[in-house]
Amino acid sequence: MTTALAINDLRKVYNNGFEALKGISFEVQEGDFFALLGPNGAGKSTTLGIVSSLVNKTSGSVEVFGHDLDRSPAMVKRELGVVPQEFNFNQFEKVQDIVTTQAGYYGIPAAEAKERAEFYLQKLGLWDKRDQTSRMLSGGMKRRLMIARALVHEPRLLILDEPTAGVDIELRRSMWEFLQELNEEGTTIILTTHYLEEAESLCRNIAIIDHGTIVKNTSIRSLLQQLNTETFILDIAPPQEQLPALDGYRAELQGDHTLLVDVEKSQGLNSVFSQLSGAGIEVTSMRNKSNRLEELFVSLVDKNLQEKK
């Protein structure tokens, strides 16, 4: 399998002396949907900034599809599409011009640039807005415009830095579908996000970065298997004023008819049902809490912090 991105011993020390990256290494394989997670200031954006030539590295190496960033920067840039965290297009230019101009920077002739711009603007639901200046677009539309712009030269590796930040739920879901479709068509995708649910739903592999070091680099599946406890949400009837006794389980009552129960891997759920049934409480529905990754993320980052102390 081809390696889409190989980062080796990457370090970054800013002019003010802040060491943002302390020699991180990880690889992303072609076709992967990869998440780079970490708290604010962990080094995610610095890493992506170096890969996309917006930040100068201090040392280490970056290879994209076998092209070294120092030796063949133009080849690296051809393979990359970048969707940054903040809006970075000319607010006074028309939507279509922003996309065709970007194509021009890659040496794509005007006629072809126009065709591609139409294709991606149609696909992202922005074709009707093509003659509007970009500052007139809503926040969600601006994010989609940045995705269209990043795709116009048809890169094999797409990097998205918090693509759904500030986007409403409906739009977030439609962007997820679009990105999944793109990944299925063969584009390798790396994203950073604060929505861990997003990483859990979309990504196959993950690296967690904290204080400039990689604290975990594995598949989402194996990461989730490390969880010893899973939280279940039980809707119960009749309404309870006090937490029902659940021997052997940690539980919490939310409102008067929702019960949160932590179940360890070694335990089953049968005992929960029998104890509730014995107390005359019926479980009307049940689901597991979706922020499993969030719990793991917090525990990993906390552990890293403890070790540093």
Add this chain to the structure above:
Amino acid sequence: MSNRELFIAFWTIVVREIRRFTRIWGQTLLPPVITMTLYFIIFGNLIGSRIGEMGGFGYMEYIVPGLIMMSVITNSYSNVVSSFYSTKFQRHIEELLVSPTPNWVILLGYVIGGSVRGLLVGLIVTVLSLFFTDLSVHNIWVIGSVVFLTAILFSLGGFINAIYADSFDHVSIVPTFVLTPLTYLGGVFYSISLLPEFWQGVSQLNPILYMVNTFRYGILGVSDIHIGFAYSMIIGAIVILFSYSMYLLNTGKGIRH
């Protein structure tokens, strides 16, 4: 990138620059028309008629080449400084930095874009001057080459200013406190032979004097300075500023962390 792709990237930048200054024509093309018309009316017609001859020519005829050059200089400079700074400010410089467009193409694109505005405004002012005086052509090659080289030189100056600028104040400091005084003292309105010997020597340290005089030579056939020396100075300055701009771009000064 192949040569064709490089040209497409270069042309894309130039077209975007032209689109920018024509979109905001009220801020870029109209003000020099009004300012220069006032110069022609006040200095040329009203005051100039009382001054009499300058360097053997009517005052209006004498100042027209200087005013045309003044427009070329200020417009080339201000186009690149404001465009490249706002590109930095709005962060859409990143569109170029993530693309395979090499730094020399980025620089050339901005410089030619700025020069096009300088030359266009120069042309507008030239046409405008025809309403006030007759313009002769002493040497068309000198006129064309010196105006083009001057536009290139000041576009490069604007580019370096934009790289160092951290705020919109920095964008206007050089044009206001350096460029305008140098232009006014660069022989636009008078021949330096009118000055005492000491100030003639000081004036010769002003690079704009060489450009204005070379351009005036192309139109009227008279100059306060040696034309060959003026060309070497302008070309030498272009080489230095181009190399320095490339150094700034390659090290990422002001545009990469």
